[in-house]
Amino acid sequence: MANHALPTRRRSAWRPVALAAVGGSVLVAMGAGVWATLTATAANVTPETISSGTLKLTLAANGAGFDQAVGNLAPGDVVNRYVDLTSGGSLDAQALTMQVAATGSGALVTDGASTKALRVTVRQCPAAWNTSTGACGSGTASTLLQPTALSGLSSAQSLIAGAVAASSVAHLQVSVQLPDQNESTVNGTLPAATIQGLTANLTYTFAETQRSATTTNS
Numbered sequence: 001m002a003n004h005a006l007p008t009r010r011r012s013a014w015r016p017v018a019l020a021a022v023g024g025s026v027l028v029a030m031g032a033g034v035w036a037t038l039t040a041t042a043a044n045v046t047p048e049t050i051s052s053g054t055l056k057l058t059l060a061a062n063g064a065g066f067d068q069a070v071g072n073l074a075p076g077d078v079v080n081r082y083v084d085l086t087s088g089g090s091l092d093a094q095a096l097t098m099q100v101a102a103t104g105s106g107a108l109v110t111d112g113a114s115t116k117a118l119r120v121t122v123r124q125c126p127a128a129w130n131t132s133t134g135a136c137g138s139g140t141a142s143t144l145l146q147p148t149a150l151s152g153l154s155s156a157q158s159l160i161a162g163a164v165a166a167s168s169v170a171h172l173q174v175s176v177q178l179p180d181q182n183e184s185t186v187n188g189t190l191p192a193a194t195i196q197g198l199t200a201n202l203t204y205t206f207a208e209t210q211r212s213a214t215t216t217n218s
Contacts, residue, residue: 054089055210062171063131066204075195076180082129085170085206093208096160096170098122098145100153101205105198108178111149116195119147121175122159128171137171147177150200156207164208174204 061067062082070079087093100120102109111117122145127137144159160170183191190196 053091055091055093055208056087056089057093057206057208058086058088059206060084060086062128066174066202070176073178075178075182078175078177080134081174081176082131083172083174084128085172087164087166087168087170087208090166092166092211093164094160094162094211095158096164096206096208097156098153098159099156099205099207100150101203102150102154102200104200107193107195108198108200109150111151115149115179116181116193117149117151117179118200119149119177119179120153121145121147121177123173123175124159125171125173129173134173141173144172150202156205159206163211176202 060083062084064081065083066081068081073079085096102118107116108118121143123141123143125136125141126139129135129137145157148157164170178195181195183194183196185191185196
């Protein structure tokens with residue numbers, strides 16, 4: 001009889017230990033679950049609006065502009081054309097340049113030792129030019145580009161190195177000159193490498209870049 005009672009006492013001794021282990025596991029699980037639910041957030045009630053600026057450059061004729069052909073030039077002649085260049089975007093700009101693509105007769109386009117090629121000069125007036133008289137509307141005109149042969153304008157040349165304000169208008173006088181030179185036509189035959197009876201086609205391209213990037217604090 002005594003031997004039959006021993007297994008029962010051994011099983012009874014393990015029960016408290018097992019129950020304690022299970023209870024501890026439940027408490028640990030409950031504690032971990034409560035800690036995981038603690039979060040916090042914050043957000044602005046009114047959305048922050050971000051908008052980008054614009055950079056625009058437009059060209060308008062003041063008078064004949066570039067659309068009207070220039071004909072029958074003689075050595076020493078100067079033809080003035082007037083254009084208004086508007087920096088119409090919301091961003092300030094800088095570094096205004098001009099480039100001229102020229103095609104046609106080489107003697108009018110390519111300068112060389114003979115200095116036969118056409119020359120271009122650019123001047124700016126604070127107000128609109130009088131296209132009938134060539135007078136600056138008010139203030140003093142400034143030269144943005146000294147007389148330059150067309151071959152020197154195949155790459156962009158600086159007109160304004162500094163700032164160009166948004167919504168500002170540059171009133172430009174663009175002059176084309178056939179340099180003064182001598183030629184002799186004998187018995188109706190034009191000389192070799194003549195500048196007579198030739199044609200050149202000019203396309204003017206103005207360009208500007210955005211102002212320098214800035215950092216603001218507020």
